Amino acid sequence: MSTLSISVGPQHPGSGHFRIMVKLDGDRIVEALPDPGYVHRGEEKLAEYRNYIQNIPHFERPIVHDSSNILFAYVSAVEDLMKLEVPERGQYIRVVMAELNRIIAHLYYMAIYGIFVGHSTMFMWPMGDRELFIDVAQMISGQRVTFAFLLPGGVRNDMPEGVKERAEKACDYFEKRLVEYEKIFINNPLFERRTRGMGVLTKQDAIRLGVVGPTLRASGVKADLRKDEPYAVYDKLDFDIPVSQDGDSWARAWVHMEEMRQSMAIIRQALKDMPSGPVKLNLRGQIRAPSGETFARTEASRGALSFYLVSNGGMMPYRVRLITPSFRNMIAIPHILKGLLLADLPPAFWGLDYWPVEADR
């Protein structure tokens, strides 16, 4: 049997900053090995030469469109070391920013999913609707993509007037749009035909391979750190965790869709319940964390994201270990691609929520 080996990426419209080495028998994939590392920047080592405040914009870089969620884990770790208690209003604002970011990242996911199955309208619509939530986040933080808004001890500033109305308007509009997304994309017979039963990851396999986030939940495991180990004020908010039993590519798209609905519910509640008061602690001078080590994790838009932080009492962290969800999900790529057709490669691996920059760190 002779096979044709091709490299999908790193200069291929259907890859990212990484390469999948594919061996084809006819049109069928015999073997697919991901080759990451094209955008490895040594984030962990670089963090050892920056102080705790300089590390805030630094740690946004692995995943710019989900910046609040990755910072959430980082500032939680620093606060844990310094034994800080964040004011309640600050925690609520953090949750709002995190959920806004989750919607922004999920919309990005939907858009790329659309173009990977050849659906150009589904590429343009989410990219356009992202602007709504980016605008809200801009009102709150002043930035459009990398907000650098979460600080150890709270958030950078209080929300201006009118955020609540603006956010609710965006949510109202977007809930209507989601119905249209379902009609044109998720429930499109052609899309279902393409993705139903494709790239199936069974519950056992998902647990064995250690995938996280929406990929895990699409395989029927109800695991979400916001419920399992509630951080900030997630235990005071009422929301569901969408879980699908199918484990295929379609289920992954559906889970993302439903999570956006839940995120909007969280934003509405958080904006309603938000108490008044200070949004941050007044920390004066250089931040120095006492020596020790800590571990903090949050549910980022792509799954559980962990920070392991060691301090020797200096101005800079002694050692940082960052475990990103994309890296965990990448392990499933050869598993689900084997036996698929070449045409299924882009939607199948994108369904896993793999973001090369985040995985390479």
Place this chain on the structure above:
Amino acid sequence: MSEIRTFPDFVKRLVIVVGGLVILLVVLFGVLVNTVPVVSEFNDVLLASLSNPGVMLAYLDSLGVGLNSTIFRIVVFPGFTWAALIAAEVIWFERKFLAKMQLRVGPLYAGVIAGILQPIADMIKLLFKELTAPARADKLVFYSIPLLLNAIGAALLAVLPVSEAWIIMRSDVSMLVVFAVIGFAPITVLLAGWASNSKFPFIGALRGLHQMIAFEIPMLIAALSVVLLAGTLDLVNIVQAQSSIWFIVLMPMGAIVFFCCLLAELERIPFDLPEAESEIVMGYQTEYSSMAFGNLQLGVYIRFYAMAGIFTTLFLGGWHGPMILPAGFEIANQVEWFTLKTLLVMVFMIVLRGVNPRFRMDQLLRFGWARLLVLAFVNLFLAILILQMGWFP
């Protein structure tokens, strides 16, 4: 001349260049008019036709390139120029229309109205790009493919009955000509992939070959039912047979089968597998650059127009339609109805592009062989039934 540094410098240079050209042309033309007899005659006709356009037409007729000559029909109307113009504006319309569907604005700046000159601007851009070919490509085949694809599209125009009077080649078997020409497309696509000597184009070409062969047969059978009802292979007679009722009303299933096959033959979404860009970059077009790519695209869109025209001819009653122009313009009315219907078919194909993802190869082949072929045969038997029962006048 000095360097251009400021805007006034630029204007000065512009005036010098343009003015110089005008003076040069006037001098040359003056010399030509006074020395070469044909040009001086043409000059007289040009002046006379300002008051009476008929003079110009009669003069062109006397040269053998008038409105009634074959060369005019091949080159201008309803031949290549007309099709290329429609193709260019369909590209513009497609971009604008898709942009509206996708909450964008689309082409905006080129041309006064809504970027209507964008295709022309794109063509000029392509002309100025570097023409490259892979080092190990078969250069002769590689560079002849865009022209070949253009020729295949344009050959269909020869038998397309735009109206009773405007047809390039009237033939008793023009339907066979159509299918003979369509049969060339898979070979061209395969050659394009093979000559590029590159992996993704080759995969795209193989996909194109599979797809076109799978959909040609149901297409042929759907067209056969039309031939049965009309009792002729001549496209003009087929249109005349639809003067009372269109075949789409008698055989909606056949029309749907034919339309799906058309989409597949034209490689349009949801059947754009041979150029699926997220999977195989750009399919067999990957290695083409500059105007070779432009010609390839032009060929694709001329084929788009020609195939939509054939659908109009077979199922939508061709040029038939109520008289909306004043009496005396019967032929113009026919041309206008044919063009309108063809454009409508094209718009429908563009809408499908906006709302659908693409098929996968195995699903596509199953759809072609197991669904459309069966439906085409069922439709053929229905056509025979209609004929036997005498339901079709």
